[in-house]
Amino acid sequence: MFPAIESLAMTFPTLLADKNADFWFPIQGSSFAEEVDWVYDLILYISLAFFVPMMAFMVWCLFKYIKARGTKAESQISHHTTLELTWSIGPSVLLVWMFVQGSISFLDMRTPPEGSYDVGVQAFKWGWTMDYGNGTFHPELHIVKDEPTKLSMRSTDVIHSLFVPAFRAKKDIVPGRYNYMWFKPTVASEQISDEALAKLKKQSEGATWDYDKVHTIETEDGERELQVTPEGYTFFDLYCTEYCGKNHSEMQTVVVVHETQAELEAWIKANSSRGDVSMEEWGELLYARRGCSGCHSVDGSKLVGPSFLDVYGSQHALTTGENQLVDENYIRESILAPKAKVVAGYQPVMPSYKGQLSDDDIASIIAYLKSISANAPTQPAGAEAESDEESAE
Amino acid sequence: MSNATLPAGARDPGYPTERENYLTNSSGILSWMFTLDHKRIGLMYLIGVMSAFAVGGLLALAIRLHLLDPNGWMFSGAEANNIYNQVFTLHGAIMVFLFIIPSIPAALGNFLVPVMLGAKDVGFPRLNLSSFYLWVFGALFFVTALFSSGLDTGWTFYTPYSTTTDTSVILATLGAFILGFSSIFTGLNFIVTINTMRPPGMTWFKMPLFLWATYATSIIQVLATPVLGITLLLLIAERTMHIGIFDPEFNGDPVTYQHFFWFYSHPAVYIMILPAFGIISELISVHSHKHIFGYRFIAYSSIAIALLGFLVWGHHMFTAGMSSLTTIVFSALTFTVSVPSAIKVFNWLATMYKGSISLTTPMCYAISFIFLFTIGGLTGLFLGTLATDLHLHDTYFVVAHFHYVMVGGTLIAFLGGVFHWWPKMVGKLYNETHGRIAALLVFLGFNGTFLPQFVLGSRGMPRRYATYDPEFATLHQLSTFGALLLGIGLLYAFVVLMVSLIKGRRAPANPWGGVTLEWQCTSPPPYYNFERPPVVGDPYDFHNLEWDAENERYIMTEPERKLVPESTPEEVPAHAGGQK
Ligand code: HEM
Ligand SMILES: [Cu+2]
Numbered sequence: 001m002f003p004a005i006e007s008l009a010m011t012f013p014t015l016l017a018d019k020n021a022d023f024w025f026p027i028q029g030s031s032f033a034e035e036v037d038w039v040y041d042l043i044l045y046i047s048l049a050f051f052v053p054m055m056a057f058m059v060w061c062l063f064k065y066i067k068a069r070g071t072k073a074e075s076q077i078s079h080h081t082t083l084e085l086t087w088s089i090g091p092s093v094l095l096v097w098m099f100v101q102g103s104i105s106f107l108d109m110r111t112p113p114e115g116s117y118d119v120g121v122q123a124f125k126w127g128w129t130m131d132y133g134n135g136t137f138h139p140e141l142h143i144v145k146d147e148p149t150k151l152s153m154r155s156t157d158v159i160h161s162l163f164v165p166a167f168r169a170k171k172d173i174v175p176g177r178y179n180y181m182w183f184k185p186t187v188a189s190e191q192i193s194d195e196a197l198a199k200l201k202k203q204s205e206g207a208t209w210d211y212d213k214v215h216t217i218e219t220e221d222g223e224r225e226l227q228v229t230p231e232g233y234t235f236f237d238l239y240c241t242e243y244c245g246k247n248h249s250e251m252q253t254v255v256v257v258h259e260t261q262a263e264l265e266a267w268i269k270a271n272s273s274r275g276d277v278s279m280e281e282w283g284e285l286l287y288a289r290r291g292c293s294g295c296h297s298v299d300g301s302k303l304v305g306p307s308f309l310d311v312y313g314s315q316h317a318l319t320t321g322e323n324q325l326v327d328e329n330y331i332r333e334s335i336l337a338p339k340a341k342v343v344a345g346y347q348p349v350m351p352s353y354k355g356q357l358s359d360d361d362i363a364s365i366i367a368y369l370k371s372i373s374a375n376a377p378t379q380p381a382g383a384e385a386e387s388d389e390e391s392a393e
Numbered sequence: 394m395s396n397a398t399l400p401a402g403a404r405d406p407g408y409p410t411e412r413e414n415y416l417t418n419s420s421g422i423l424s425w426m427f428t429l430d431h432k433r434i435g436l437m438y439l440i441g442v443m444s445a446f447a448v449g450g451l452l453a454l455a456i457r458l459h460l461l462d463p464n465g466w467m468f469s470g471a472e473a474n475n476i477y478n479q480v481f482t483l484h485g486a487i488m489v490f491l492f493i494i495p496s497i498p499a500a501l502g503n504f505l506v507p508v509m510l511g512a513k514d515v516g517f518p519r520l521n522l523s524s525f526y527l528w529v530f531g532a533l534f535f536v537t538a539l540f541s542s543g544l545d546t547g548w549t550f551y552t553p554y555s556t557t558t559d560t561s562v563i564l565a566t567l568g569a570f571i572l573g574f575s576s577i578f579t580g581l582n583f584i585v586t587i588n589t590m591r592p593p594g595m596t597w598f599k600m601p602l603f604l605w606a607t608y609a610t611s612i613i614q615v616l617a618t619p620v621l622g623i624t625l626l627l628l629i630a631e632r633t634m635h636i637g638i639f640d641p642e643f644n645g646d647p648v649t650y651q652h653f654f655w656f657y658s659h660p661a662v663y664i665m666i667l668p669a670f671g672i673i674s675e676l677i678s679v680h681s682h683k684h685i686f687g688y689r690f691i692a693y694s695s696i697a698i699a700l701l702g703f704l705v706w707g708h709h710m711f712t713a714g715m716s717s718l719t720t721i722v723f724s725a726l727t728f729t730v731s732v733p734s735a736i737k738v739f740n741w742l743a744t745m746y747k748g749s750i751s752l753t754t755p756m757c758y759a760i761s762f763i764f765l766f767t768i769g770g771l772t773g774l775f776l777g778t779l780a781t782d783l784h785l786h787d788t789y790f791v792v793a794h795f796h797y798v799m800v801g802g803t804l805i806a807f808l809g810g811v812f813h814w815w816p817k818m819v820g821k822l823y824n825e826t827h828g829r830i831a832a833l834l835v836f837l838g839f840n841g842t843f844l845p846q847f848v849l850g851s852r853g854m855p856r857r858y859a860t861y862d863p864e865f866a867t868l869h870q871l872s873t874f875g876a877l878l879l880g881i882g883l884l885y886a887f888v889v890l891m892v893s894l895i896k897g898r899r900a901p902a903n904p905w906g907g908v909t910l911e912w913q914c915t916s917p918p919p920y921y922n923f924e925r926p927p928v929v930g931d932p933y934d935f936h937n938l939e940w941d942a943e944n945e946r947y948i949m950t951e952p953e954r955k956l957v958p959e960s961t962p963e964e965v966p967a968h969a970g971g972q973k
Contacts, residue, residue, distance in 0.1 A: 024851045032780075039780045040851070047771040057742055058763060065681070067749040069906075070940025070947075073683040075747040078933070084687050087739045088732060095728045095774070102778030103721050109783060110717050158554040159647055161712060161787060165853025168784040172713045174648060175553060176641025179714045212463075212862055237862065241787040241855035243547050245554060246474050249858035301471075347559065 029166030029236050029257070031184040035105045036168040042101060046094050109169065112182035116150035117143065123153065123160035123173045123240065124351045125304070126247035127291035135358050136272040139289055140229060141238060141255045143185055144264045150182040156351030161242035164255055172242055185257040189233045190226075192217050197232035208288075211235070211254055229254060231267075246304075247294070274360060283368025286361055295350065298372055305350060306343050312366075313375035317344040331366050405941075405948045406902050406924060409915035414820070418920050429518035432918065434525050435504030436818065439811075441528060442500050443887075445491035448536070450880065452484035457842070457876040460869045465860050477859035478545040479560075485548035486539065486565065490572050491532050493803055494661065497668035498614070499528065499579050501810050502607050504818060506583055508911040508918060509601050511592040511927045516585035524578035527571055535568030547857060549658070550625075552639035552650040556632045563632060566625040573618045573625075576664075580614030583607050594929035598692070601909045601932040602685065605692040606671025609699035613660045613667075617703070621657035624650070648713050655706035663702040665799055667695055669806030670737055673762050676809050677741045679907040680756035681748030684933040687740040694733035701730045711782045720779060727777035734770050738763060753905065754828030758809030761836040765801025769794060772847065787857075790850025793843045801839055808835070808886060815890060816904050820917040821897030827889045834882030841875020901946030906938050913949070 025037055065074075119141065120131030130141050143149045153162060155175040162181065163170040171181035192200075196217050204210065209230045217226050226234055235254035244251065258264040274282040287293055295304035306316070312331075316324045319342045324330055333340055335357065338350035357365070370376040411417045415432045425433055459467035459477055468476040503521065507514050515521050538544070542561035546554055555562050587600070587608050628650070630636050637643035639650040670691075678685040685691065707715065707723030715723075741763055750756065772794040775781045785791060816822050845868040850856075854865045861869065903912040909932045914923050937950050 024848060026853050036780050036784050039778060040775065040784075043774050043778060043781065047774065051767055051771060054738070054742060054767060055764060058745065058760065061742070061745040061748075062750060062752070062760070065745065065748050065750045066752055069751055070942060071682075071749045073681065073747060073749040073935065076684045076935060077686070077747075078684040079687045079689070080743075083743075084690050084736070084740075088690070088736050091735055092732055095731060098774060098778050099725055099728050102780045102782075103724060104780075106720070106724075106779035106783065107717060109780065158557065159551060163787070163853070163855060165784070170712050170783050170786060174641075174646075174714060176644075176646060177714070214863070237853065239853070239855045243478075243551070243554070243857040245545065245558065246478065248478070249474065249855075249860045252862075349557075 026165045027187065027236075029164070029185055029187045030169065031186055032105070032109055032168045033166070033186075035108070039098075039101050039105055043098055046098070050091070109182075112150040112180065113148045116148040116182055118150050118152060119143065121151045121153040121162065121173070122156065122351075122356075123162065123251075124156045124291060125158065125245055125295075125349065126240070126251040127294045128162075128238070128240075128251070128253045129291060129356070131356070132268050132272075134272065135361075136268050137290060137356060138271050139253050139291065140235075141253065142258060142264055142267055143255065144258050144261050145185055145188040147261065148182060148184045150180060153179050153181070157349065158244050159242045160240045160244050160251070163239045163241040164236055165239070166236040167255075170241065185255075187257060188259045189235055189256045191234075192219070192226065192228055192232045194232070197228070200228070200232075201230075208293075211252075229256060274364060279364040279367040280371045281368075282361075283364035283366070283371075286357070286365055287368055290353070290357070292365075305346055308369055309372060310374045312369045312373035314373070318342060319344050319346075328366050331369065332362055335362055335365070404913075404950075405946070406913065406915045408899060408901075409820070409917060409919055413915065413919035413924070414917050415920045416820070416917050427522075429514070429522055430920065431503050431507050431515045431518065431521060432818075432922075434521055435500055435502070438495065438503055438525060438528070439500040439818075441525075441532065442492050442496045445487055445532065446496075449484055449487040449492055450883065452480050452487070454876060454880055455480050456484060457873040459859070460861070461873050463861050463863045463866050463869075474859040475545065478857075479539075479543045481857060482544050482547050483539050486544070486569075487536070488799075489548050489661075489665075490535065490569055493665045493799055494572075494576060495528060495579070496807050497672065497803065497810065498583070498607060498610055498664070499524070499575075501672070501807070501814065502579070502583065502668065505814065505911060506586060506604065506607055507590070508817075508914065508922050509604055509909050509932075510587065510590060511595055511910045511923070511929060512586065512590040513921045513923075515582045516590055517582050520578050521582055524575045524582070527575035527578065531568055531571035531575055534571060535565060538564030538568055549654060550628060551654075552628065552631065552645070552647045553641060555628060556640045563629050566628055570622050570625050573622045576614050577618050580611035580618075583611040584615065587611075592926060592929060598689070599929060599931060600692075601671075602674035602688070602691055602695075603668075603671035603909075606667045606669075606674070606695050609695040610664050610667045613664050613699050613702065617657045617660040617664075620653065621661070624653040624657065627653070648710065648715075651710050651713060652706070655709045656703075659706040659709065660699075660702045662795070662798070663698055665803045667698060669762070669766075669803045670695060670734075672806045672810040672813075673741060673759050674737075675907070675909065676755050676759040676813055677744050678933050679813070679905050679909075680753055680759065681745050681750045682906055682935050682938070683744055683748035684931075684935065685740070686743035686746075687736075688933065690736050691740050694736050697733045698730060701726070701733070705730055708777060708782075711779060712786050724777055724779050724782075728774075731770060731773060731777070738767055738770075751905070752829070753812075754823070754825055754832055755809045755813035755905070757829050757832035757836075758805050758812065761832065761839075762802060762805045762809060765797055765805060765836075765839065769797030769801055772797065784853075785850055787855060788850035789846040789854045789856055792856050793846035793850060796843045796846075801843070805835070805839075808832075811890070812886075813905070814911070815893070816900030817911055817916045817918070819894060820900050820915075821893045822900050822904060823889050823893035823897055827892075828886070831882055831886035831889055834885055835879060836882075838875055838877070838879030838882045842872050842879055843875070845869075845871045845875070901944060903947040903949075904945075906935070906940070906947035908932055908935055908938060908949075912947075 028034055122129040128139050129137050131137055153173045155173040157175060159172055159174050161170060161172040167183045169181060169183045171179055173179055200215055214225050214227055216223055229235055233256045235256050238253045238255050240248060240251035297303050297307040298309055300307045300309040311326050314326055316326055318324050324341055336352060336354045338352055339348040342348045415430055455467055459465050465473050538561050544560045544565045545558060546562060587604060627638060631639045635643045637645045639645040639647055674685055674691055705727045708727045711720055776785060776794060812828060849865055849868045854861060900916040902915050910927045913927045938947050939950050941948050
């Protein structure tokens with residue numbers, strides 16, 4: 001009933017328990033981290049050097065000068081110009097120092113080195129698609145250790161903001177323009193053993209993968225508490241931190257830092273094309289990976305967009321009042337030009353995937369949607385369209 | 394009212410009679426609704442803003458309770474996130490537009506400005522009443538809009554989210570627009586009052602610092618609020634007509650909106666804090682019974698803040714992608730505002746030194762103000778510094794920072810002011826012990842709520858999240874328990890005030906030993922504030938103040954009437970209606 005109190009009592013020590021993190025900060029995962037933390041500490045110590053004596057002085061005054069009512073004050077001095085000028089100008093010098101330090105580091109953080117590894121980022125309500133070039137897209141950000149990485153970011157709808165606390169890096173993603181950011185990761189992700197991963201996979205069978213879940217995993221150096229990706233990598237959190245509507249707080253993904261370029265390339269390759277999996281399976285993967293699942297359910301429940309359960313081969317009522325048969329052409333059109341025909345009862349908010357999904361990808365997604373529809377004809381598409389009850393949805 | 398016990402030469406107006414007293418000299422609901430008396434209007438504003446605060450406060454508790462659990466505790470179901478988003482929007486919008494901005498200027502300011510100035514009323518009493526009704530109308534409109542069809546944009550209405558969401562953005566912005574007019578009217582009135590209605594002898598540098606602060610605030614209200622009005626109208630035009638100024642879909646630029654919005658809203662945060670500075674200057678000096686230290690520096694720093702406040706809006710957009718040069722210039726300008734704020738704190742501390750401090754309830758609030766505001770101001774340095782802001786922007790660190798300033802600063806000063814002037818306003822004394830306990834609870838609860846949020850923020854917890862990663866749970870829970878304590882403290886303070894109305898002792902004219910003019914009239918003041926033209930002197934000169942132990946009050950000795958005009962001015966204010 002009130003789990004919070006219990007966990008407060010139990011987990012108090014975890015205040016300090018983040019792996020490699022200190023009290024104030026997450027782990028230092030990029031070359032910026034040390035610099036930012038240094039500036040932070042600089043300001044913190046200067047602030048404390050003012051705050052503590054000031055408060056001590058105030059408390060001392062309280063002890064010393066609390067008098068019975070009616071007692072006259074010891075002094076009525078009304079000003080002291082030298083003193084006042086000193087305490088106006090003195091601290092300003094420290095402020096200039098803070099400003100300069102902060103700006104120097106800032107300029108570093110604004111200027112990506114030549115030849116940085118470039119990843120495209122597309123932010124949408126409420127998810128991320130990273131573009132690795134050559135038609136490879138994935139919701140996770142995979143990069144290489146010690147390699148300056150530049151993100152070229154755009155948004156398909158509202159303002160989002162990409163924030164990786166471990167990298168101390170953040171930048172808004174404003175629709176209508178490209179925004180760029182860069183960083184150099186300095187700590188690589190670890191990968192758990194295949195057996196351990198297989199065990200985790202089995203535990204989470206059926207459910208969607210829970211990145212936040214902390215697993216206890218046997219490694220060479222004993223048991224460890226880790227959060228891992230479905231491929232068994234440890235990761236850094238990546239948040240959206242500009243409020244963007246309903247599922248803003250769920251708009252998270254992860255950063256995996258590979259040890260070497262070769263490792264990253266292998267990962268990209270493994271995720272780049274269908275290979276020899278079936279079209280349905282590949283479609284299902286893309287469906288999860290490209291953010292479809294954020295807005296469309298496959299169990300009939302209404303999310304931001306219509307559910308896909310039993311949708312293929314059924315009739316959809318459109319906002320224009322017409323009915324539309326859900327067939328291959330309609331699905332393809334809806335993926336490439338989502339605003340052309342909008343289902344009644346929904347907002348035209350879906351981003352276009354034009355230029356982002358190959359023909360094979362789209363065909364695979366259609367195959368997947370067919371596979372979860374009881375209305376899917378066994379003959380060529382469009383031949384029959386019965387189920388009118390469904391179309392009322 | 395035994396003037397017999399007064400030493401020779403002492404002045405004390407004694408106690409007001411039923412007929413003199415502004416609360417009772419006329420009765421009936423209409424005598425309140427159509428009153429042109431700034432004191433009654435101030436009191437009605439006080440009731441208004443406190444009600445708004447109660448609503449905003451309950452919403453705040455809902456927010457904190459929801460965050461007890463990483464997956465959300467308070468709201469559940471498919472719409473939980475939507476509800477949470479609407480609740481934090483409602484909370485922010487109500488607190489900013491209905492509480493913090495009008496709280497001190499409109500409620501306390503209306504009551505105090507003419508009395509402290511030694512005037513009979515504000516310059517435009519009818520404008521004053523209409524400003525109150527605009528506030529009521531705006532508030533009803535705003536709250537109905539917010540509660541009926543909901544609003545989920547956050548109080549900042551950022552585009553293009555606000556031009557695309559299907560919640561009631563238009564109604565809410567119209568509400569804010571109306572409230573803006575109320576704010577402009579109040580500011581205009583104070584500027585005119587202070588410029589033209591000072592009695593003889595009340596030179597600028599004889600004005601209490603609260604009046605300086607109010608004056609500076611009014612300048613911002615009059616200059617900045619129209620920009621908000623225009624911005625909100627443009628937002629409505631964008632939503633309805635797609636004029637293409639903010640929405641990228643029609644070739645607009647969302648960052649333009651941010652520039653417009655913060656061009657008002659940054660100065661607006663100084664509308665919120667400057668009057669608080671004014672109150673604290675009064676409280677510290679009166680309850681230390683000592684001349685305020687560095688009067689001129691404090692007065693000038695208010696004006697400096699008001700002007701510099703217009704130059705720093707860009708610091709809300711360091712991560713939005715302005716050019717590097719612009720960003721650095723805004724950072725530099727931001728630091729300039731911290732100097733005048735720091736000067737004030739130093740001056741308050743120096744005022745306490747060698748004073749004769751009474752640890753009354755208002756003084757307790759003044760001390761917590763110094764503690765909390767200093768934290769609020771210093772944490773601003775982390776945000777003004779570019780490298781650290783990139784990490785901290787839009788995290789809980791910012792939430793903690795502005796709550797330390799707005800709540801730890803403005804709200805605490807407001808409470809201190811209410812407790813300080815309560816005997817003057819209602820003519821009753823409250824129970825000091827209970828008043829102090831409440832102040833302590835508020836202080837502890839506040840720190841419990843917001844200190845953990847600094848750590849949450851620097852560890853990377855983003856702001857405006859309905860759910861969060863489990864590693865942040867402990868700190869969030871600490872914060873929630875702090876909020877509950879804060880709620881209890883505030884309720885307690887409210888009860889102390891209400892009980893005083895029923896059981897409180899009658900208040901003397903000068904219970905604390907203040908030298909500003911409002912302590913020279915009876916508590917509560919007569920309809921025209923003063924029976925005789927008040928003696929204007931240095932508002933912080935405590936030499937002639939004596940403690941009358943028998944009657945538990947302070948009295949002024951040796952009346953110096955050298956600055957009093959020969960005769961009272963001829964013109965009778967319009968609302969006097971020929972009455973004496
Ligand atoms: C008079 C005292 C102050 C007031 C009333 C005040 C108020 C506020 C408020 C309300 C916000 C948050 C607005 C929002 O996003 O909703 C804010 C943010 C900010 N404040 Fe202050 N503040 C004060 C002092 C300072 C000082 C002294 C500095 C710097 C030296 C500062 C720097 C900042 C910065 C840079 C931000 C933006 C942070 C971000 O969003 O990344 N503030 N302040
Ligand atoms: Cu987002």
